Amino acid sequence: MISTKPTFEAIKPNFGHSFTYQRFDEDHLNHNNIWHYHPELELVYVNGGSGKRQIGSHISYYSEGDLILIGSNLPHCGLTDSLTGNTSETVVQMKMDFLGNEFFDIPEMKKIQGLFEMSKSGMAFSGNTKRKIGEKIEVLEYQTDFQRLLSILNILNELAKSDEFKILNAEGFSIETEVKDNDRINIVFNYVKNNFKEEITLDEISNMVSMTVPSFCRYFKKITHKTFVQFVNEYRLVHASKLLAERPMSITEVCFESGFNNFSHFNKSFKAFTGQNPSEYRNQLKTILQ
Numbered sequence: 145m146i147s148t149k150p151t152f153e154a155i156k157p158n159f160g161h162s163f164t165y166q167r168f169d170e171d172h173l174n175h176n177n178i179w180h181y182h183p184e185l186e187l188v189y190v191n192g193g194s195g196k197r198q199i200g201s202h203i204s205y206y207s208e209g210d211l212i213l214i215g216s217n218l219p220h221c222g223l224t225d226s227l228t229g230n231t232s233e234t235v236v237q238m239k240m241d242f243l244g245n246e247f248f249d250i251p252e253m254k255k256i257q258g259l260f261e262m263s264k265s266g267m268a269f270s271g272n273t274k275r276k277i278g279e280k281i282e283v284l285e286y287q288t289d290f291q292r293l294l295s296i297l298n299i300l301n302e303l304a305k306s307d308e309f310k311i312l313n314a315e316g317f318s319i320e321t322e323v324k325d326n327d328r329i330n331i332v333f334n335y336v337k338n339n340f341k342e343e344i345t346l347d348e349i350s351n352m353v354s355m356t357v358p359s360f361c362r363y364f365k366k367i368t369h370k371t372f373v374q375f376v377n378e379y380r381l382v383h384a385s386k387l388l389a390e391r392p393m394s395i396t397e398v399c400f401e402s403g404f405n406n407f408s409h410f411n412k413s414f415k416a417f418t419g420q421n422p423s424e425y426r427n428q429l430k431t432i433l434q
Contacts, residue, residue: 163236163296164184164237165284167235168224168233168235173225174222174224174233177221177222177225178222180219180221181220181330183239184238185213185214185215185216186212186214186220186237187212187213187237188211188214188233189209189211189233189278190228190230191230191232191233192209192230193229194207194208194386195227195230196223196383197268198221198337198379199212199218199266200219200265201313201367202312203379203382205385209230209278210274211270211277211281212268213259213303214266216240216264218264218265234281236281236284238296255304255305256301265311267312273302274308276302277299277302280298281299283295284296335352336376337379340376344376381402381414384401385418387401387402389426395426
């Protein structure tokens with residue numbers, strides 16, 4: 145029986161600290177892989193490897209590591225697991241007022257304020273920014289508490305000046321810190337995460353959040369800017385992308401392992417989602433990763 149209880153993550157900085165810093169590697173894995181949310185901003189650097197991004201209603205596949213900034217109360221899922229193949233994962237979490245209620249209101253912090261605003265939709269950084277900031281994030285491990293604090297401010301400033309980023313929920317994600325909405329959407333996201341290979345009916349998912357089907361459909365579209373069917377299909381397609389990149393499976397096996405029960409529909413949906421059919425996608429990825 146899968147629990148549908150939503151997950152609120154209570155983050156408590158170590159005594160004497162205004163933020164949390166965690167580093168994970170093959171000997172210390174990050175097991176927080178369920179959908180969750182928290183009021184703290186979260187900066188994540190994945191050194192190498194490939195996997196799934198699941199942030200707000202955005203789902204995509206990343207390769208060659210990742211650098212993500214996740215805003216306050218934006219539901220998200222862990223970026224790594226035992227199959228990701230990354231060297232390490234570093235996570236920094238901080239409240240928006242971690243340096244005091246008015247610190248980020250001063251003129252010098254205007255760009256960082258703008259960064260915090262954009263992070264509400266989730267941001268993925270690429271190119272030289274990912275490489276350069278990733279190195280700075282990893283150096284945090286060897287710094288004193290005071291040096292680490294200054295470095296985090298510097299990192300936020302560099303991110304605020306960068307134009308090498310993508311807004312992950314481009315059309316917005318309309319949870320405005322209302323706990324009941326976060327609870328509902330987390331029930332839905334966690335259930336899809338655990339059951340996407342099976343058929344999920346609107347009756348079933350609506351009952352889980354105590355709504356009628358029409359009310360649920362309106363609610364889900366308002367929150368995510370997607371229909372529920374579209375969201376589930378995207379989840380399945382990103383899982384298929386991951387399998388095509390990482391597993392020596394036939395495309396037919398990938399189709400059914402991703403929750404599709406019609407090969408023709410899978411091919412058509414995959415091409416509409418990625419611009420390529422599954423075999424073209426796999427071949428191109430092999431070329432990139434060689």
